[in-house]
Amino acid sequence: MRNIWTIARREYDLYFISPIAYIILFTMMLVLGIIFGVNVLGASQAGVFGGYVPDTTMITNSMVFMFLLSAPAITMRLLADEQRMGTMELLLTAPVRDVELVLGKWLGAFMFILTLIVMTLVFPLMLNQFTVPGIDWKFMLSGYLGVLLVVSAFLGIGVGISSMFSNQIAAFFTTLIVLVLLWWLIGAPANLLGKGGELFDYLSMQTHYYDSMAQGKIFLEDIIYYLSLTSLGIFIGTISIELRRWR
Amino acid sequence: MIQVSGLTKDYGARRAIDNLTFEAKQGEILGFLGPNGAGKTTTMRILTGYMPPTRGEASVAGFDIISESLEVRKRVGYLPETVPLYPDMTAFDYLMYMAQLRHLENAEDCVDDALEMVGMEERADGLVGKLSKGMKQRIGLAQALLHKPEVLILDEPSIGLDPGQVVEVRKLIKNIGQERTVLLSTHVLPEAQQLCDRVMIINKGQIVAEDTPGNLQARLVGAERASLRVRGKADKLLPKIQQIKGLENASLDSDGSLQFHFSPKKDVRPEVAKIAVNAGFDLLELKAVGMSLEEIFLELTREEKTAEPESE
Ligand SMILES: Nc1ncnc2c1ncn2[C@@H]1O[C@H](COP(=O)(O)OP(=O)(O)OP(=O)(O)O)[C@@H](O)[C@H]1O
Ligand SMILES: [Mg+2]
Numbered sequence: 090m091r092n093i094w095t096i097a098r099r100e101y102d103l104y105f106i107s108p109i110a111y112i113i114l115f116t117m118m119l120v121l122g123i124i125f126g127v128n129v130l131g132a133s134q135a136g137v138f139g140g141y142v143p144d145t146t147m148i149t150n151s152m153v154f155m156f157l158l159s160a161p162a163i164t165m166r167l168l169a170d171e172q173r174m175g176t177m178e179l180l181l182t183a184p185v186r187d188v189e190l191v192l193g194k195w196l197g198a199f200m201f202i203l204t205l206i207v208m209t210l211v212f213p214l215m216l217n218q219f220t221v222p223g224i225d226w227k228f229m230l231s232g233y234l235g236v237l238l239v240v241s242a243f244l245g246i247g248v249g250i251s252s253m254f255s256n257q258i259a260a261f262f263t264t265l266i267v268l269v270l271l272w273w274l275i276g277a278p279a280n281l282l283g284k285g286g287e288l289f290d291y292l293s294m295q296t297h298y299y300d301s302m303a304q305g306k307i308f309l310e311d312i313i314y315y316l317s318l319t320s321l322g323i324f325i326g327t328i329s330i331e332l333r334r335w336r
Numbered sequence: 337m338i339q340v341s342g343l344t345k346d347y348g349a350r351r352a353i354d355n356l357t358f359e360a361k362q363g364e365i366l367g368f369l370g371p372n373g374a375g376k377t378t379t380m381r382i383l384t385g386y387m388p389p390t391r392g393e394a395s396v397a398g399f400d401i402i403s404e405s406l407e408v409r410k411r412v413g414y415l416p417e418t419v420p421l422y423p424d425m426t427a428f429d430y431l432m433y434m435a436q437l438r439h440l441e442n443a444e445d446c447v448d449d450a451l452e453m454v455g456m457e458e459r460a461d462g463l464v465g466k467l468s469k470g471m472k473q474r475i476g477l478a479q480a481l482l483h484k485p486e487v488l489i490l491d492e493p494s495i496g497l498d499p500g501q502v503v504e505v506r507k508l509i510k511n512i513g514q515e516r517t518v519l520l521s522t523h524v525l526p527e528a529q530q531l532c533d534r535v536m537i538i539n540k541g542q543i544v545a546e547d548t549p550g551n552l553q554a555r556l557v558g559a560e561r562a563s564l565r566v567r568g569k570a571d572k573l574l575p576k577i578q579q580i581k582g583l584e585n586a587s588l589d590s591d592g593s594l595q596f597h598f599s600p601k602k603d604v605r606p607e608v609a610k611i612a613v614n615a616g617f618d619l620l621e622l623k624a625v626g627m628s629l630e631e632i633f634l635e636l637t638r639e640e641k642t643a644e645p646e647s648e
Contacts, residue, residue, distance in 0.1 A: 176421070178386055181386050183434065183438065334386065336387075
């Protein structure tokens with residue numbers, strides 16, 4: 090436990106001296122700012138007709154999309170860079186379990202994104218202030234829970250893939266491809282097959298968000314789905330480090 | 337403290353180490369000597385828990401390296417061949433990070449001690465990436481010493497250090513080696529000679545010799561060697577001393593001295609001196625020359641084809 094925390098904290102600190110972190114932060118705030126503006130505008134016009142409920146799902150949906158693109162950049166270096174710099178030898182001969190190492194890396198990245206997510210809370214909170222009757226809290230909370238779960242899975246997959254490379258860029262593109270595949274493409278056969286395609290629909294990452302948490306509904310099934318995917322990524326990372334030792 | 341039996345490691349089809357068996361006791365400095373690719377790093381990586389062996393067993397500080405790997409890693413300080421550092425951390429932060437991973441109480445004191453031992457206190461707050469090669473090596477060494485480990489495994493510790501630091505680091509290792517166990521690899525033979533209680537010469541994954549540096553020399557030389565220096569041209573003296581019984585391989589060295597071998601049973605030196613003086617030469621120097629570890633090393637690790645007895 091303690092080791093996970095030690096590793097996570099170093100990783101977390103490191104993000105704040107990397108330009109990527111600030112690019113992601115800036116882009117995210119910019120996009121969310123625009124969405125916020127659109128909503129305030131909508132509300133002020135609706136003021137004449139009354140009854141405009143600002144749409145926080147626009148915020149969470151666009152966050153999910155932006156994290157899909159930025160998670161690979163956040164996770165790419167996690168284990169690949171240790172391999173490249175030769176510091177893997179340090180970590181693998183320190184009294185740290187392989188799984189603690191992978192979990193620590195994942196947690197560091199998750200804490201970083203969590204910080205970003207907390208910063209974005211200003212938008213729904215302001216939206217609530219500036220509009221009447223304010224935001225729909227059910228949508229807002231389930232949407233944010235969805236973002237957390239989706240991000241957790243993105244980062245789990247990312248850290249798992251990072252463990253297989255010593256080149257960050259290779260890790261980045263592989264992660265991006267896998268995420269795009271899991272998010273959109275894997276669901277495609279479901280539409281083609283219609284009935285009988287439920288399995289693909291289940292595997293697709295986006296259905297577990299758009300069909301429930303994006304609509305103010307929270308199902309245990311979706312939470313389990315994202316947590317399983319997170320664990321799978323961390324498991325793959327651990328196994329691949331173990332295999333590397335045996336080579 | 338270190339016990340190794342039948343250790344073998346294959347990388348695919350290549351056998352890196354082959355059935356190594358040795359041990360190192362507490363308070364002993366064991367030197368690992370061998371040409372490039374001999375398997376020194378591989379052995380050390382196995383002992384530090386970086387990777388498992390293909391076959392064989394080993395225990396370090398009383399714990400099995402495979403089934404009790406974490407216990408071993410707690411008790412070992414390891415300086416890998418390529419010093420593992422994070423260039424964008426300060427030396428202090430780097431060592432603090434390692435101290436925390438090792439759950440050291442009063443981590444800060446441990447870090448300060450380690451920095452002091454390698455003489456790097458002044459650069460503690462600078463980025464590791466901006467240090468010189470030798471300074472990086474010292475920070476790597478500080479990392480290995482951080483937790484005052486029972487067993488210290490150092491892969492070429494003095495590489496890249498300036499002469500002053502080499503002396504310092506050797507002193508440090510010597511000190512540590514008094515109570516703890518040190519396994520170090522080196523290409524620098526005088527280092528092994530000075531530092532190690534025992535030297536193991538390893539070639540192509542196999543131990544070819546293992547003894548104290550002194551014994552190794554005595555055992556391998558078999559014959560004593562001496563060098564004679566006289567004023568003037570020594571080449572006229574050469575045929576004269578060649579006639580002495582028990583004296584062999586006399587030759588004229590490029591620096592003008594005469595070199596010869598003799599059996600330890602019969603010391604021919606007094607006779608040589610007499611002949612030289614009688615022949616009218618001024619004797620300047622007559623001294624025994626032990627075979628250096630360097631020569632022994634070359635002798636033992638030479639390729640098979642040239643290792644055959646030379647016919648002269
Ligand atoms: N990761 C690896 N994959 C494949 N082969 C390896 C690997 N590491 C080492 N080897 C091989 O194992 C053998 C022993 O290498 P090792 O690094 O242990 O030698 P060494 O004695 O440390 O040499 P040096 O003095 O150059 O450091 C060599 O033939 C080397 O090519
Ligand atoms: Mg080596």
